[in-house]
Amino acid sequence: MRFTSETTSNGVSERLFTLGDLSGVLWSPADATGSRPLMLLGHGGGQHKRAAGLVDRAHRYVAACGFAVAAIDAPGHGDRPRTEQDERFIAGIRERMAAGEPVGPQVSRYNAALAARAVPEWQATLDALQELDCVGADGPVGYWGISLGSAIGVPFVAAEPRITAAVFGLAGHQTLAEAAALVTVPVEFLLQWDDELVPRDAGLALFDAFASREKTLHANPGRHLGVPAFELDSSQHFFTRHLVHGGAFTPAR
Amino acid sequence: MRFTSETTSNGVSERLFTLGDLSGVLWSPADATGSRPLMLLGHGGGQHKRAAGLVDRAHRYVAACGFAVAAIDAPGHGDRPRTEQDERFIAGIRERMAAGEPVGPQVSRYNAALAARAVPEWQATLDALQELDCVGADGPVGYWGISLGSAIGVPFVAAEPRITAAVFGLAGHQTLAEAAALVTVPVEFLLQWDDELVPRDAGLALFDAFASREKTLHANPGRHLGVPAFELDSSQHFFTRHLVHGGAFTPAR
Numbered sequence: 001m002r003f004t005s006e007t008t009s010n011g012v013s014e015r016l017f018t019l020g021d022l023s024g025v026l027w028s029p030a031d032a033t034g035s036r037p038l039m040l041l042g043h044g045g046g047q048h049k050r051a052a053g054l055v056d057r058a059h060r061y062v063a064a065c066g067f068a069v070a071a072i073d074a075p076g077h078g079d080r081p082r083t084e085q086d087e088r089f090i091a092g093i094r095e096r097m098a099a100g101e102p103v104g105p106q107v108s109r110y111n112a113a114l115a116a117r118a119v120p121e122w123q124a125t126l127d128a129l130q131e132l133d134c135v136g137a138d139g140p141v142g143y144w145g146i147s148l149g150s151a152i153g154v155p156f157v158a159a160e161p162r163i164t165a166a167v168f169g170l171a172g173h174q175t176l177a178e179a180a181a182l183v184t185v186p187v188e189f190l191l192q193w194d195d196e197l198v199p200r201d202a203g204l205a206l207f208d209a210f211a212s213r214e215k216t217l218h219a220n221p222g223r224h225l226g227v228p229a230f231e232l233d234s235s236q237h238f239f240t241r242h243l244v245h246g247g248a249f250t251p252a253r
Numbered sequence: 254m255r256f257t258s259e260t261t262s263n264g265v266s267e268r269l270f271t272l273g274d275l276s277g278v279l280w281s282p283a284d285a286t287g288s289r290p291l292m293l294l295g296h297g298g299g300q301h302k303r304a305a306g307l308v309d310r311a312h313r314y315v316a317a318c319g320f321a322v323a324a325i326d327a328p329g330h331g332d333r334p335r336t337e338q339d340e341r342f343i344a345g346i347r348e349r350m351a352a353g354e355p356v357g358p359q360v361s362r363y364n365a366a367l368a369a370r371a372v373p374e375w376q377a378t379l380d381a382l383q384e385l386d387c388v389g390a391d392g393p394v395g396y397w398g399i400s401l402g403s404a405i406g407v408p409f410v411a412a413e414p415r416i417t418a419a420v421f422g423l424a425g426h427q428t429l430a431e432a433a434a435l436v437t438v439p440v441e442f443l444l445q446w447d448d449e450l451v452p453r454d455a456g457l458a459l460f461d462a463f464a465s466r467e468k469t470l471h472a473n474p475g476r477h478l479g480v481p482a483f484e485l486d487s488s489q490h491f492f493t494r495h496l497v498h499g500g501a502f503t504p505a506r
Contacts, residue, residue, distance in 0.1 A: 193461070193470075204457075207472070208446070214481070217446075219460070219470035228467070230494060237486060 001128040012062045019128050022121055023079040024072035025049050027058040028134050032068065035136025037243035038129060040122065040163075041071040042145025042153045044170075045107060048078030057144070057232060065240055067142075068135045072125050074148060075117040085113065104197040105174075111151030112175040118152040119159055126162060140164035140243040144235060146190055147171060147197075147224070154206075158182035165242035167235050170195065170224060172202025173209055180209035187215040188238045190227055197224045254381040265315045272381050275374055276332040277325035278302050280311040281387050285321065288389025290496035291382060293375065293416075294324040295398025295406045298360060301331030310397070310485060318493055320395075321388045325378050327401060328370040338366065357450040358427075364404030365428040371405040372412055379415060393417035393496040397488060399443055400424060400450075400477070407459075411435035418495035420488050423448065423477060425455025426462055433462035440465045441491045443480055444472040451477070 003026075006015045013030045016023070028036075039061050041054050049071040058069040073079055076086035089110040096103045130137040143166040145153035150171035157163045158179040166183070169190025173180070187210050191203040207217045216238075220228050256279075258269045266283045269276070281289075292314050294307050302324040311322040326332055329339035342363040349356045383390040396419040398406035403424040410416045411432040419436070422443025426433070440463050444456040460470045469491075473481050 191470075213474070215474060216481070216483075217444075217470065217472035219472070221466070221468060228469070230469075230490075233490060234487070237483075237490065241483060 001131075010059070010063065012059050014058075019072075019125060021080070022072050022125060023049065024070060024125060025058075026129070026132075027062050027069040029062055029066055032066075032134040034133070035139045036134065037065070037067045037140045037142065037239075038126075038135050039067050039069040039142045039144060039239065039243075040126070041069060042122075042143065042149030042156075043071060043074065043077070044146065045111065045148035046077070047148075049073045050078075057235075060232065060236060061239070064236060065244065067239075067243070068129070068132075070125065070129055072121065074152060075114050075121070089113065102196075104172075104199070107197055108151070108172065108175055111148050111171075114148065115152045115155050119156045122152070122156045123160060126160070130162075140246065142166065142239045142243050144239075146227070151176065154183065155179040157185065164246065165239060167238060169218075170198055170203075170227075171206055172198045173205035174202060176206055177209040180206055181211050184211050184213070186238075186242050187212045188235060189215060189217050190231060191217060191219040192224055192226060193219050193221045195224045254384075263312070263316065265312050267311075272325075272378060274333070275325050275378060276302065277323060277378060278311075279382070279385075280315050280322040282315055282319055285319075285387040287386070288392045289387065290318070290320045290393045290395065290492075291379075291388050292320045292322040292395045292397060292492065292496075293379070294322060295375075295396065295402030295409075296324060296327065296330070297399065298364065298401035299330070300401075302326045303331075310488075313485065313489060314492070317489060318497065320492075320496070321382070321385075323378065323382055325374065327405060328367050328374070342366065355449075357425075357452070360450055361404070361425065361428055364401050364424075367401065368405045368408050372409045375405070375409045376413060379413070383415075395419065395492045395496050397492075399480070404429065407436065408432040410438065418492060420491060421459075422471075422480070423451055423456070424459055425451045426458035427455060429459055430462040433459055434464050437464050437466070439467040439491075439495050440469070441488060442468060442470050443484060444470060445477055445479060446472050446474045448477045 001017050001019045003015045003017050008030045011030050015026045061067045061069050076082040093103050093106050129135050141162050143153050143163050146169040150168040154176045157166045165186045167188045189207045254270050254272045256268045256270050260267050261283045264283050266281050268279045296304050314320045314322050329335040346356050346359050382388050394415050396416050399422040403421040407429045410419045418439045420441045442460045
């Protein structure tokens with residue numbers, strides 16, 4: 001893991017890094033030393049590791065909770081090149097959108113293809129992050145990611161015993177039910193009641209598929225991109241409960 | 254409204270009151286003067302105004318938020334006599350339970366009968382509470398009630414423009430969809446995924462029926478009485494947002 005830049009604002013350090021072909025960002029308290037809970041953020045389709053929503057969320061988790069927070073560009077996103085397969089999928093989705101046809105199934109299949117490449121990338125990133133002094137190898141790890149962030153995150157969390165708790169959502173059961181049945185950590189699941197990409201029943205079926213003893217569905221009216229702002233507060237309470245109160249960590253501030 | 258007793262513990266005053274035939278309880282900060290947000294709590298079937306869950310909830314809202322909090326016994330519950338109709342319903346439900354038969358539809362019909370009597374009682378109680386110095390007539394008013402507390406609460410909130418925000422749940426659409434379609438205030442709705450009294454689809458249909466622009470469904474695994482403890486925190490955040498901060502609704506990115 002090689003850090004390529006560092007900026008600090010409002011007491012939050014933001015460091016860009018590369019790891020082999022991967023490009024990522026690590027946020028932490030500016031003066032952070034010693035181990036702390038780690039949050040991994042998975043961005044949405046067409047976005048990237050420093051999308052505005054992710055930056056806001058990262059600052060919140062660092063400033064309010066004292067966590068370290070990391071995001072990486074998904075394959076074909078942000079600073080990473082697109083493969084021929086990426087270009088074919090994207091062209092197909094754009095053609096259907098231009099024709100006014102529904103793209104939910106196409107997005108779902110593309111996301112599943114991306115997930116197969118992204119899961120080992122997240123695992124390598126987590127390995128490298130846990131070697132940092134300001135993260136450490138023994139602390140709790142949370143994952144937040146909706147839409148593409150869930151298409152990648154559900155199989156990632158299913159395969160990764162180091163994850164302590166996860167927020168998922170805006171995804172359906174078709175390509176994810178098998179992985180969800182392997183997830184046993186606490187899950188908060190976001191569903192948009194009028195999602196134009198994910199049918200309501202497919203979202204409810206994915207929530208149903210998680211094996212977690214604690215799982216909580218938060219459904220709100222509105223379309224795919226209309227998750228209400230108060231769900232940011234809710235996720236903060238959720239991760240505080242599981243990464244702070246569930247473990248031995250007391251934030252320094 | 255006549256106060257019949259007062260006790261204080263941990264800075265929370267608890268006053269029992271009567272209002273005509275009604276029996277109720279008012280919790281407030283021990284030294285409360287001047288107007289403040291008011292929370293009304295509706296208890297569950299077979300419970301009463303001072304059921305342990307309500308007392309815990311009331312202390313939380315008073316101590317953490319500074320609210321005034323009131324509960325009254327539903328018709329045929331707590332200190333109030335049962336009518337012949339109450340006795341017939343209860344006997345019928347007990348017979349079915351003893352025979353191992355499902356009682357959901359019977360409970361739903363009994364609750365609807367109770368609601369017709371309870372709604373004007375809540376309105377008279379709210380009139381009287383708003384005349385108290387420690388409540389006042391102009392402050393925001395929240396309603397929390399699940400199961401029987403929703404069977405009564407949904408038509409109450411539908412009929413009562415003074416209510417600012419409400420938490421409902423553990424109830425189905427069959428007897429409540431019409432009233433729900435008249436509710437426009439922010440709603441947090443609790444659904445138990447494996448509820449043995451309320452079919453999942455009936456709960457989802459009731460959530461769907463609320464006319465509120467802001468409504469959020471919280472579904473958790475487990476049976477009717479298994480609502481997880483963290484939903485107490487969530488309701489506190491919800492009422493703080495709407496009764497204290499005023500609740501401007503902004504979509505997240």
